[in-house]
Each structure stands twice: as C-alpha cells, then as structure tokens.
Amino acid sequence: AQSVTQLDSHVSVSEGTPVLLRCNYSSSYSPSLFWYVQHPNKGLQLLLKYTSAATLVKGINGFEAEFKKSETSFHLTKPSAHMSDAAEYFCVVSGPPTADTDKLIFGTGTRLQVFP
Amino acid sequence: NAGVMQNPRHLVRRRGQEARLRCSPVKGHSHVYWYRQLPEEGLKFMVYLQKENIIDESGMPKERFSAEFPKEGPSILRIQQVVRGDSAAYFCASSPLPSSGNTIYFGEGSWLTVV
Numbered sequence: 001a002q003s004v005t006q007l008d009s010h011v012s013v014s015e016g017t018p019v020l021l022r023c024n025y026s027s028s029y030s031p032s033l034f035w036y037v038q039h040p041n042k043g044l045q046l047l048l049k050y051t052s053a054a055t056l057v058k059g060i061n062g063f064e065a066e067f068k069k070s071e072t073s074f075h076l077t078k079p080s081a082h083m084s085d086a087a088e089y090f091c092v093v094s095g096p097p098t099a100d101t102d103k104l105i106f107g108t109g110t111r112l113q114v115f116p
Numbered sequence: 117n118a119g120v121m122q123n124p125r126h127l128v129r130r131r132g133q134e135a136r137l138r139c140s141p142v143k144g145h146s147h148v149y150w151y152r153q154l155p156e157e158g159l160k161f162m163v164y165l166q167k168e169n170i171i172d173e174s175g176m177p178k179e180r181f182s183a184e185f186p187k188e189g190p191s192i193l194r195i196q197q198v199v200r201g202d203s204a205a206y207f208c209a210s211s212p213l214p215s216s217g218n219t220i221y222f223g224e225g226s227w228l229t230v231v
Contacts, residue, residue: 042225046220103149107158
C-alpha cells in the first residue's frame with residue numbers, strides 16, 4: 001500500500017535560514033510525489049511534483065525537493081526562509097495507477113513557523 | 117486555485133441535522149474528488165465522481181454520507197444526522213481527466229462544525 005510519513009509535525013526556523021521538511025514514502029510501484037502548501041483556512045496550492053523525470057524538482061517560491069529512491073525520501077528544501085512561508089506543508093503520493101481513479105494520499109502535515 | 121468554488125465556506129450544524137456541501141468544479145472539468153481533513157491531520161480521500169457516476173467511494177463512511185455529481189449543477193456531499201466526529205474541513209478538487217495530480221485543482225474548503 002502507498003503511504004507517506006512526514007517526520008516532523010512542527011519545524012521552526014528563523015527568517016533567512018534554510019528550510020528542510022522531511023518526507024519518506026512507501027510505494028509498491030513508481031510513485032508520483034508532490035508537495036502542497038496550505039495557508040490558514042485556505043485551500044491547497046501545489047508547490048512541486050515528481051513524476052519520474054529529473055530527481056531534483058524545482059517548484060514555486062524557491063522550494064525544491066529531491067527524489068531519492070535508495071532512501072525512499074522526498075524532502076522539501078528552501079535555501080532561505082521568508083515570513084510568508086509560514087504554513088502547513090503536505091507531502092503527497094499518488095494512488096495506484098489505474099485508468100479510472102487518481103487518488104492522492106496525504107501525509108499528516110508539517111507546520112512551518114518562521115521567526116523574524 | 118484555478119476556480120474550484122466551494123460553499124458554504126463555514127457551516128455549523130447541531131447533532132442530528134443534515135449538512136450539504138457544494139462544489140462547483142473548474143469550468144470544463146468533469147472529474148470531482150472530495151477529501152476530508154480532520155483536525156491536526158492530513159487530507160483523506162473520500163470519493164471520486166465523474167458526471168452522474170460515482171467511480172470510487174472507497175473512502176466514504178458506509179453510513180450517513182453520500183455524494184453526487186449531476187449532469188447539471190455542482191457536486192454535493194451530503195452528511196445526514198451529523199455527529200461531533202464529522203466536524204472537519206471538506207475539500208473538493210477537480211480535474212479534466214485522471215491526471216496523476218498535476219492538474220488537480222483544490223477548492224478552499226468547507227469547514228463543518230457540529231455542536
């Protein structure tokens with residue numbers, strides 16, 4: 001079965017310092033992996049996705065993630081945090097690749113706090 | 117978000133009442149997904165619908181919950197006889213076709229509070 005584990009429920013950084021949000025996945029097939037961001041009481045915005053092309057994926061707002069099959073990881077990074085990055089981040093894996101359904105399986109989320 | 121509209125954004129119901137959540141997908145999208153987010157948790161898949169058809173409802177509770185996506189009008193998620201445990205954010209997403217996530221657009225959610 002497919003699953004994702006977000007290793008930290010909360011991460012706190014100072015503005016201008018690097019961000020690392022950790023995610024490990026489990027999948028019986030070649031997965032598609034995503035990171036979504038959710039600001040308070042808002043919907044979800046896709047940050048980036050991995051679909052078996054380049055293992056280093058660049059997303060919006062300076063975020064990137066590296067797919068490491070040997071470590072079954074897909075950690076999200078950003079070189080320098082900004083106050084506006086404070087939000088909930090979800091690591092997501094695609095469901096089984098069938099023709100008729102396209103379920104997404106979400107991790108439990110990591111809340112990123114950014115201090116001035 | 118590319119135009120998925122959900123309403124109401126916030127809904128308060130007493131135990132035993134019915135809750136109806138509506139989702140208008142992006143214009144031209146014929147595939148709708150509903151997800152539920154319980155407090156302090158990630159989103160969990162509930163149901164996947166195409167126009168007039170339920171394709172996958174494996175995430176739907178067996179009782180009290182139903183969903184539809186009629187030929188005309190929005191998709192409706194209906195919860196009968198609500199209980200406190202139904203309090204959650206319900207997110208709708210739409211896509212033009214099964215898309216491995218990259219063209220799925222999420223709405224801003226409907227927050228249900230059961231008192």
